Amino acid sequence: MKQDPNKPVDTIVALSTPYGCSGIGVIRMSGPEAIPILLKIFRSMTETEFPNRTAIYGTVFNPREGNVLDDGLALVMRGPHSYTGEDVVELSLHGSPAVLEMVTHVIVEHGARHAARGEFTRRAFLFGRMNLVQAEAVIDLIDAKTASAAIEARSRMDKRLSAEILEISDALKDVMAKIEAYIDFDEEEESSAPQTEHTIREVFRKIETVQGRARAGRIRREGIVTVITGKPNVGKSTLFNLLLNKERTIVTPYPGTTRDPVDDCLVLGGTAFVLWDTAGIRQHPDPVEEEGILRTKDIIGEADLVIVVFDGSKPPDGDDTMILEACKKNQTLAVVNKMDLVKGMGHSFSTELTGGPNLVAVSAKTHEGIEALKSALSDFGKKIVGQISPTTQGAALNARCLELMGAVSMPIKRLLTRFTEEGTILPEIISYELRTALGSLEEITGERADDGVLDRIFERFCVGK
Ligand SMILES: Nc1nc2c(ncn2[C@@H]2O[C@H](COP(=O)(O)OP(=O)(O)OP(=O)(O)O)[C@@H](O)[C@H]2O)c(=O)[nH]1
Ligand SMILES: [Mg+2]
Structure with missing residues (x-):
């Protein structure tokens, strides 16, 4: 999973509920200053500290002027077991745009900055809380217009699809390790090349199963x-x-x-x-x-x-x-x-x-x-x-991942054709083709995704998610 060496160190804040009058509005903070800022702006009559994952009732005030801005609930989720992997604080207040704006302003005055679109989920990805397949499922779930679209997106957030991709990736890495060890040491030892055809065929079958569910998912x-x-x-x-x-x-x-x-x-x-x-x-x-x-x-x-x-x-x-x-x-x-x-x-x-x-x-x-x-x-x-059969009921790849899965399957298909036509293949060729396949697979999960790809994905999010 992607671990960015330049992990964010600042604290972000955003309104997580839609802007407008509502019963309740939720302001969310994530980052190292989230809890220190809460301690400065929130006062509870009963609690002196914030137990993890427990809603505490109290008042939000402006420390500079001392005036109360609203009362509501504060919820602290300490990292790494939070949505983003950092310390996360959620304030559930009255859903008045004026109140929520004032409170956000006070939070920013105390060191947080306004979050960009999808920045909470982007952090969750950067801190290894989810891969890119799951992050995309989050936005698809929020965007879902029908019950079946929501259920389909939710199923992609679960680990199953990611586990299948991981299985393919592990199998490819395993074959590659064997082949590359053979290439490296072959000069000293006279051994025969490792048998890889069977595993590569197995991997191809798994890829086809995942691809086969795409139409049903779409x-x-x-x-x-x-x-x-x-x-x-x-x-x-x-x-x-x-x-x-x-x-x-x-x-x-x-x-x-x-x-x-x-x-x-x-x-x-x-x-x-x-x-x-x-x-x-x-x-x-x-x-x-x-x-x-x-x-x-x-x-x-x-x-x-x-x-x-x-x-x-x-x-x-x-x-x-x-x-x-x-x-x-x-x-x-x-x-x-x-x-x-x-x-x-x-x-x-x-x-x-x-x-x-x-x-x-x-x-x-x-x-x-x-x-x-x-x-x-x-x-x-x-x-x-x-007609969508029960075997295709599992989570399916979205369009981006499906295209990349095509790029994973292509070099593998080339290898299988050569196995059929030529019987044996030079280990260097096997290694090259598997490396190509693995590169595309890592783009699916985000292990290998440049900032441009991430920007495009997270731009689809709303602010506050
Ligand atoms: N009398 C009658 N006229 C119709 C009916 N349906 C459409 N029209 C008329 O047929 C003409 C063409 O309708 P369109 O809906 O633009 O046809 P179209 O198939 O989209 O045409 P193109 O976009 O040019 O391929 C219009 O003048 C419509 O008002 C109908 O059921 N009865
Ligand atoms: Mg027409």
Whole structure:
């Protein structure tokens, strides 16, 4: 775990609850001066000292002027067994922005400084209280918009995922130590190279297991990626706005209105969807449209579900067939729109054309069929979440870690291919590839992460966490 030689030595303070009027507001301090400052500004009628992890009632006052600022509870958590690993003090006071500002000001006057975003958690990381996987889980938990996202983030804060990564790292280090010892001493002793293939294959299997849980984790964390596609002008943006119940994207009578893909969060029947409105796809686009179509196809490639929209007032054509072909690897839901313009089912939008029974007829103009569409979407959502098997229920890597895990697996995969094709590999090559893999693994946990990476991660936090 990362132990920064330049560990912070100053004391930080921040309001840990949202700014605004509330029942209670919590001010948090961390650092060597946290307890000395508390002793100067807080007085209890009953206690003369602060037992560890025990809430003490008392008054906060301004020592310079002697006036009482508020009364409330003080909680002392001495390091190293605290959130940050340093001495931490929390003051629970009345949630008045004026009071909390005055008390914070007095604390700063006595030697603390205002904390930056995520600085408490950054300290927890620097003092080895958590690794980077856990620190990122903290911010994801705070940001979670749905219960499943919160549960998923919370599971990453537990040690299990980190333990799995540690297991992979230990196994790699073990093989590397053997190989490097052999390289170093081989000149003196005539021994055969250590057998490493079996362990490397085992490590690769573990990496695949962790990677395999990523899609399930992303769905729980962010929602089901659902892309609305179809020809230009079929009413994709109108449906998108209708489902979201807001005017999120531009609708005009002119084909080719939507160019860049736009996304928003939709919750239906307790399931979260990341809903995308995209540029219409057609066979002979102009150059600007072409760029939008490429982006649409990229998103379709990543989608968990695709809603293919047809214009029910016109007969299906080659563009419709081409779009269905582009989505044939995806789970799809067909929506025949503009039903207000036709009588009956309109043209031949049969299940044969749409390749399955998932077909809903709607009018985005009159809202006819929209409830049926929502209910079909909600059913799809439940089905997709239900497909997340119990083996993929464990904590999953987030996007940053998943990308790095790809970089861990690549050199290992190269080694396995060579083992299969060549039988034996030079120990120097094994050592080089394993070192490369280990480097990426250490970036996941933060053992090897530069300040730029840390800044980017902790900037996502709020002040006070
Ligand atoms: N009559 C009728 N018109 C509709 C319906 N849905 C959308 N429209 C109209 O169709 C036109 C195109 O709608 P959009 O939602 O912009 O279509 P789009 O598929 O997003 O189009 P592009 O972004 O150009 O690909 C607009 O004039 C809408 O008002 C519908 O159910 N019935
Ligand atoms: Mg549009």
